[in-house]
Amino acid sequence: MLDPKLLRTDVQSLAAQLARRNFDLDLELLNSLEEERRQAQLDAQALQTERNSRSKEIGKAKASGQDIAPLLAEVDDLADKHKAAEARLDDVLAKLNALAMEIPNIPQPSVPSGKDEADNQEVSRWGTPPIFDFPVKDHVDIGNGLQQMDFEAAARISRARFVTLTGSLARLQRALIQFMLDVHTLEHDYTETYVPYLVNADALRGTGQLPKFAEDLFAVDDGQLYLIPTAEVPVTNLVRDSIQEATSLPIKFVAHTPCFRSEAGSHGRDVRGLIRQHQFEKVELVQMVPASDSEAAHEALTGHAESILQRLELPYRKMLLCTGDMGFASTKTYDLEVWLPSQNTYREISSCSNFGDFQARRMQARWRNPDTGKPELLHTLNGSGLAVGRTLLAILENFQQADGSVRVPKVLVPYMGGVETLHG
RNA sequence: GGAGGGUUGGCAGAGCGGUUGAAUGCACCGGUCUUGAAAACCGGCAUGGUUUAACGACCAUCCAGGGUUCGAAUCCCUGACCCUCCGCCA
Known part of the structure; x- marks a missing residue:
């Protein structure tokens, strides 16, 4: 939520800035x-x-x-x-x-004005989309061929938008999680965390999912608890109602969790395959920093997510989201989009956002500034590093071979017990 | 599921319904002393809000929400969370 002082004093300019993201104050x-x-x-x-x-x-x-x-x-x-x-x-x-x-965050000046994703700006590209000399299959057909990915079985057990993985595909997903956690903890200096997957409404209000987006969540226990839609919720709330010492900043957390989304309002979209599931695995990066450091931290955090794609040899592009496509709580967001051969396009695999003090104000998450001796609101940031289901999907499609087998990216081979290729 | 105990400032821990935003200790900050440090001594030290050009004044906050009262940290009710014991259990 915004600084109440802004709502009292500077409404005109506030309204103008919010109009950029099509919010009518x-x-x-x-x-x-x-x-x-x-x-x-x-x-x-x-x-x-x-x-x-x-x-x-x-x-x-x-x-x-x-x-x-x-x-x-x-x-x-x-x-x-x-x-x-x-x-x-x-x-x-x-x-x-x-x-x-219900008022969204104010976009940073560097964020381009725009209506929807068509107005997002491409910042950079990495890698070259592979060229195949055989008919390209999508990950659903590849998974079927391997007989290790079953949407029908999942639907019988649960309902649509769930999947089961078995054998080396299940292991590949576990390998991805291990790999990502290792890189972020050992090389990017994040602290690994384990957190609840069921959270209360206060936690969701803290990060901005409530009150506006209740329909996107799965509620449990008569609405007392909700399944987390992202690790952002429990991990960011680790600093709720606290005053951090300057010496303990920046705080950098990484967590692997399953994520649960009801996908209300996206009926009919991405119904095939792993792209849009009710349950998926994600490795999430979260940072809490002083206000003066948040822009630099945002660039760094995005780089940490990019580094995973690069090591996995997955071609991607980096997009600066326009005002109209940004999330409710964000001041600025980069999306990383991975190349999907079957769709002949790039699809989101990570979203890295700087929330300024918006979440911190709701959570009362502060740090003590030694220069003034006073508590100040932290700035919070997060980004997927990466969405594991979509990464698995991208590997299957980009590393597929003519005989239906799939090559394992080099960095994952040690995590696969030396297996270099997935066969049916 | 049953029975009890608890929740006060960064921490520990007092607090007969009336000048208690809250004793005391620790931690922290400044000063005196010291060659320097420690000790000792002195002083300071919560957060949010309203109002003001400013100094300041005022208000709120002792887990949360209700209630009693002229007046509630203190009494009553409800809830959340924590702890102990019993039962069940991966």
Whole structure:
């Protein structure tokens, strides 16, 4: 959520910046609520002051043995008035808060204005899409050929948008997870974490999934808990309600978790294959840094994700998302898109975002600035490093061979017990 | 599932319903002393908000939400979380 001060003072420029991401800030509503809030707060405070001083007088009078009955008569209706004023204030604050929670983050100046993904800017490309001298199969056909990937079996066990992997494909997925965690912990200095896969609503509000995006989540236990849609939620919330020492920054966490998404609203999209599943594995990078470091950290974190693609020899391009395609809580997002031969195009495999202080404000995640001695909000960032299901898919398609077998990327061979090729 | 105990500032830990935003200790910051350090001594040290040009003034916060009261950290109710014992269990 945004700094409430912005909502009070600089609404015009705020509205202009939010208009860039096609968000229509209701200035009229905001201003009238704000005026109402100010008045209600002043009233409530004045009554509070009076009550406090009157009560103190009564206390003193009683202590010195005076008759307090007349004093009590004077304050007879004060409590009722105060309660009414408080109720009015609470009501306005609740409305303002509800409004504030639905306002997205402000895009950084370097983010291009745009409507949807068509307006995203390509920043760079790495690798060359492979050329095949045989008919290219998609990963579903390759998996079927290997007899190690079964969507029908998964649907019988669960429902559509689930998969089962067996044998060397299941192992390849595990190898990818190990490999990614090893690179990020050993070379990029992230701390490995293990976190809950079921989280409460506060945690989801902290990272911005709630209140706006409840329909994308799977709820459990009468809505008391939710399956995580990404490790971002539990990992970022590790610093909730805390004040970090400057010496412990930057905080860099990496976690492998399954992710669960209801995919409400994407019926009919990517129905075939691994691209869009209700359950998938992901290795997630999360950083918490001082405000002054977050832009550099964003570039570095994106580089860490890119490094995985490069080591796996997967061609990709790096996209700077336009204002219209960015997530709710983000100030700036790079998407990494991997080459998929079967679709003859690039598809998202990682999304790396800088959230500024937006999530930290909701979580009350702070650090103590030694220069001022005061707590300041952290900046939070995260990125997939990488989405494992989609990485598996990309390997199958980019490394497929004419006989239906699949070559294992060199860096993964040690993680596959020396196996260099997957056969049926 | 059953029975008990608990939740107070960065930490530990006091707190008869009335000037307690909260004793005390530790930690931390500044100073005195010292060649330097330690010790000792002195002082400072929560967060958020309203208002103000500023100094300041005021308000809120002792797990959360209700209630009683002129007045609640303190009394009552509900909930969350933590701990102990019993039962069950990977």
